[in-house]
Amino acid sequence: MTTIATRSVEYQADGLTMVGHLALPADAGRRPGVLLGPEGMGLSDVERRRADALAELGYVALAFDLHGGRYLGDPHEMLARCLPLLADPDRMRDIGHGALNLLRAEPRTDPDRIAAIGYGTGGAIALELGRDGVNLRAIGTVNATTTGRPGEAERILCPVWAGVGSEDPIMAPEQREAFTAEMQAAGVDWRLTVYGGALHAFHHPPVDHPTVPGVGYHPQHAQRAWSDVIALLAECLPAAN
Template identity: 50%
Template sequence: MVATREVMYDADGLVMVGHMARPEGAGPWPAVLIGHDGIGLDDFQRRRADHLAERGYLALAMDYHGGRWFGGAPEEMLARVLPLIGDLDRMRAIGRAALDVLLAEPDADPGRLAALGYGAGGSVVLELARAGVPFRGVAVVHPGLPPARAEDWTAVGATFLLATGSEDPLCTPDQVLAFGAALQDAEVDWRVHVYGGAQHAFWAAPTHPDGSPTGGTTHPTATVPGVAYHPAHTVRAWRAVLDLLDETVGELSTE
């Protein structure tokens, strides 16, 4: 049985409400920081943390909205997210506050550190990596990508997984490949997964307003354009994330 709990911490003038998941048994454990999509921390990211804890990772699903979830309110979400991803110092401060909480957890292994980010949460973890946080592995799924400049990444030692859908209008395959080319020029280890037919936030299963699943692929509430659920690629993308983590900080990593 994994142990989970809510963790509260201060960042960006807000009280953040993250989700910590600890493995069973004794550490030290590799530590994974998870950044949620722009809509807010929800049960999908909490379950990612729980699943990682079941596999022997200490995981923190961060919060960067102060406990707010913007389901069905895309305009409010964008009003919060767009200024944030346009401010590198704010993103780094928010990510650093969450990372400090994760690394302060007993039995966290700072030498085996990785990050996973979805959407704007991918932007946050990328900024931490660019600022020098010594991640071994960084996985980002349909992230907001920074400018593709090799000089920004020459000192980064992480292995990167970049993933998006072929039909994502907000994080296109061309954008992902351009960023990958910058990593290549910086001699960074990287890989790209493009999921055929998938759109933005393809992992987000549609729900009714009461939170119950619709069982379909179309969202009944308002979203940003280009969002649709793809259950098969949701599983495939998660498998790719697990492969990266196992390789870089988990059971397949080499010290």
């Protein structure tokens, strides 16, 4: 039985040497690609497993890095890096483009058939690639109903799906409303799924370090959100040739 292939990959972005996780389908042909961005803590085995699952479905998947090969388990250290990053669209785009360039350069990737999905900070980066006019087939985010600079959402060229917990204090109702207003005003094909009773990072299994308030795992909604991501890809970027 042929299995997927995985490897660590290094690339430059945000002045750092990033270390991503690349997962390749078992066959030998060129396949559509998916960028997968992590929560603010950074790349972990959670995202690596998701990239592997995407490769099993027939995608070339790159789980990208945020912090130069580091995982920021200390919430204070994570916020100290991520809050300035989230306030700087150009830095987010630099991180996104660094990963995107690597994915496009992979010989197994069809460079014209790429989607970007992400969680938290990684989702905000996926959205900024869209606002930068990148030719993506779909953008999917969880916990990332972030808004951009005025008028730039008009550059988004693909459908956008966003998922968020109803009890998420970080992506609160007013933030969700600002995001949907931005998408609507820009004429984007957008969808928002609100998962009842879920907190921020509801998709992420429990971690063995402190987290910021308002974070909590919801196993049922975690599976539903993953199914919604897969459905978005099946609609907008089918893995079959």
